[in-house]
Amino acid sequence: MLPARPTTAPADPATSRTLARVRALVPDNVAVSGLTAMTDDLTVQLTRTLPIFIGAILVASFLLLMLVFRSVVVPLKAVLTNALSIGAVYGIVVAVFQWGWLGSLFGLDRTYLIASPLPTIFFAVLFGLSIDYEVFLLSRIREEYDAIGDSTEAVARGLAGTGRVITSAALIMTVVFLSFVTNPSPLVKMMGLGLAAAIVLDATIARMVLVPATMALLGRANWWLPRWLDRHLPRVRAGGTELPGEREAALAAVPERC
Template identity: 60%
Template sequence: MPAPVGTRAATADTIARLRTEVLPAAIGHGPARAHVGGAAASLSEVGRRTSERLPVFVAAVLALSFLLLMLVFRSVVVPLKAVLLNLLSIGAAYGVMVAVFQWGWGGALIGLEATVPIVSFIPMFLFAILFGLSMDYEVFLLSRVREEYVRTGDNGTAIVEGVAGTARIITSAALIMVAVFLSFAVAEDPSTKMFGLGLATAIFIDATVVRMVLVPATMTLLGRTNWWLPKWLDRMLPRGPVGTDDTDAESTGEAPRQGLVDR
């Protein structure tokens, strides 16, 4: 299966040579201007712009996710852990895509006849989609853990109850999405294959290794440190409706149980 137009290294080199050497020499110093058009040039330009802006895009998504989780769960450690573990599943998906499409490992299983380069815009799209899906699982699980922690004040019990109460739903939803995304991986178009395999890999790893193993394990090891929040920051953050101490205390009739706030 040939590589998509505009993704071959030779094509990119030719476009760059036309723009920097051939066309300037052909038109000289006159008022005329020349441009390189077509699908190959357009994809090459998209790839260049994507590479330039990808770090800013990733940083913005991570920062906003961290701030929102900190606001919801009244913690600094939990949002940081969530962001890092979400990056783990996304990084695994990128690694599988490179191994299959660029190194040719198991490509025949999804109908790939030859190695192809990763289309430039796919990593950015995958990052946005996968980070949103992973964060959805994270918020669903941690909301349940936070509710139990506020109710009981025991970190171990909260983790056990949170995982037990959400495991079936998370696993079932993940299985459905993995099945759907794998159907994309057997399509004819290489770009569609990349999307399907990347999404299926990340969701599978996130719902099994990350969400059901690494999250409970790290939260158990951290103990009450999970809910650490500096006193000055606690005063600055507004109280939200999810997992806050006052809301749960009113519903249970108990005195509010605070997280580990630095006094």
């Protein structure tokens, strides 16, 4: 083991360039380790696999929502809305920590590079929370639509029935995540600010504005599903809700009594 100490800091780009030069000089059976080496290798690995990771989550979410709500438009809209919220959070974290916007407000004395695992962590956690809100809201809207058949009224009733619960849950999680910002570690601050900002954006702009507005405008098109696809998809319930036409089929199967 041969220790080598560079004159630059571990996160300095010059240290990464030094690491690349050392690895180019040593034989193939010699490994170069250390904090910078592990961080750079992790960054390279995440850069290669992040598109696969994001694509797998998007496809799985789309398919599951299509099975539950028997629609192509609803899951597509949900995936795009969630991706929009997460993209906005990436921008907020970069603006505060890398560009220094409002840095003093969060106790930052300088700018920091975004840790390479954070985009992956943000996407996984925030997409899961967003889908949770989405399913809760859409389930209620679908129940109302099956009952009254009017899309605009169903959206209004569904929003009125779930809005307080979604807002209350979002406030609780926002307060919890904002408490991370008080930690002196910049990494913990990044996680706290990113998660809190995502919850606020998703529960207000996305879930309470964009989703109801687009569903009210689309009307019956929200629940469009090709007939050939409807015949081949398995029937899945969302909670305790009934599938379209399920109640009528069950009543028709009951024998008449004199």
